[in-house]
Amino acid sequence: MSSVTTNGTRAERGWYKRNEIAITPWLFLAPAMFFFAIYVIIPIGQSFWISFHQWDGLGEATWVGTANYERLLGIGEQNMDRKFEVSFWNNLKWLVLYLLAIPMGLFISLFLNQTVTGIRLYKSLFFFPFVISQVVVGLVFSWFYLPNDGLFDQITGLVGIDIKGGMLGNPNTATYGIIAAGLWPQTAYCMILYLTGLNAVDPEQVEAARLDGAKGHKMLWYVILPQLKPATFIAFVVTIIGALRSFDLISVMTNGGPFGSTRVLSFYMFEESLSEFGFRMGYGAAIAVVLFFIMLFFIVYFLWSMYQDEKGGR
């Protein structure tokens, strides 16, 4: 009798019940996928589309094919867009120098990873620059760099170095000045990542290494650092992304100047398409697409290495 009932219910089970296992994950994913499509995937497609047009953002867009890219990269009889070139190299400078935040963050976190009275206070003080807005960081640093009156200028004056035009007024130093300002909060960020990572370091392994006579930098290199690999990976990811989306500091500290020497791709894009004098939506979109491909290179690498990790974990 009972078996009959079971058979009966099995036959009566609805379509959803039958496919529950296959469908449920998709149902849970659906809202995220929907909004991801609306806010990320479709706009990316639209950017690509706009980049093939000449458009002032107000009137009708005209199809120009790859003309924007040709102008940008200097294909054909024209020179490469110099502003683009400058922005691109500045982006590379950002990428390379911003990575300094990782070793600096590691160093500070090792230094702070001890039990002393008030260590929590010291930690939060070191973390502080990450909490305050980038705009405030930029403003404070631009005062710090002021020619003649600025603290930085007075310090360099003591050792007899005089930067003509001030740190931010000299096209040769301005980008480095901004990167240094950006490193301040970024180092704090990396530090906090490493501090949490250090909590997870296995004390038994440290103990064992110590018994084997490891100490100093060997201990750090062979025992501690391998265990910090997840933290290093995340620090690397956020730093690379932070470097590529550097915008607010540039906007606040130099506004792209002097003479456009501190532009990066994101700032150049903004300037061409959205700023006070920017009416070249198509051109701005083309810059955005180039920036997208640069980012994609890193994103693919990150995804690939995460995928490898997952596979290794199984």
Next chain:
Amino acid sequence: MHSILKTSLAALVAAGVATTATADSHALSGELRIISDMSNPAPRAVMEKLAADFDAMHDDLTVELTIVDREAWKTQIRNALGANPPDVVNWYAATRMTPYVDAGLFMDISDLWAEPEFEALSSTKGAMTLDGKQWGVPYTYYQWGVYYRKDIFEELGLTEPATWEEELANCQAIIDSGRKCYTIGSKFLWTAGGWFDYINSRTNGYDFHIQLANGEIEWTDDRVKQTFANWRQLIDMGAFIEDHQSYSWQEAMPFMVDGEATAYLMGNFSVAAFRDGGLTDDQLDFYQFPTINPDVAPAEDAPTDTFHIASGAQNVEAAKEFLRFVTSADVQSEINGGDALGQLPVNANASVSDDKFIQEGFEMLSNNASGGIMQFFDRDFPAEMASVGMEGLQEFMVFPDNLDDILARMEEARQRIYQ
């Protein structure tokens, strides 16, 4: 649901009122939506009073005023005019209107300008005209010129220079006394545009300057190079303060207040800042930019700020009436008075404030600007040319040796932009 009901009721009532309104001649009704960029304290008070007064004059009309930060408005105007536009907006005269006119976002108000009352505004008609039609009305303008430290000039025994030779001689004397002739803050570029406007129009004349703005002349032209050569005389003798690319125009002000520099080529809006900085009218004075080429008539920078009707305006009648109201002689006298905007009225029948600098500017623009009135570098030149150009001008002021490279870049931009 409740709110939908309410709005549709309101719309019904409004529609009802509108029909009755048209019945009894031209009483205005409904809602007039204004977005203004007059966000600094004094202009804001002026704008709020304008809206309140206009509201009070018309019983059935509600004026809804939104004030947007002046800098932010420069980029927000595109979105504001796009979807659900307001009726009236603030903007600037001359070429700066082009993108919005071309996109059909500003309403053609030539019919308004054809009314007899607008005769009094004829001096600014040219600046409001594109393609033979008028696209807005001005409400204020102000002169540019050299603001200088009278006390330092007296101490050194100098007088206001009228010619370029006198100017250079004055400047040499100032430098010899251990000061700089001019302060300038070129971080945001446009201040350098003012210098170019003046030196170019004094060297080659107003018509040449406007042709250059319209893209009809190459940047590598010898006459343009002559402008830069004249400018370079000042740069090479060390007339400008150092490191000016790091300062905004306000940050450059203390140099003059402290007496480290003696003069500032600026718009009249700087007077309030000088007074706040502690300079008295005995210390501060004004002179017209000196003549360079005696064969050309002097042209002056006098930027005009404007009101426009959005082409998607809902309440066109009220919007037009508001523009008539703003430009009328009485309102013009009031809003440009010394205790309000402190600038020049656009209506010829309005009275000019008795402030020393406004009087001097009015006198200069009425009698001694026969060359023409320029709107300013970033309003006369198309947006893209202005941004490439001003960046080049800033670079020239710091590295004058790069001139050929800068001009080549600007010429490349010109060929692309005006095609």
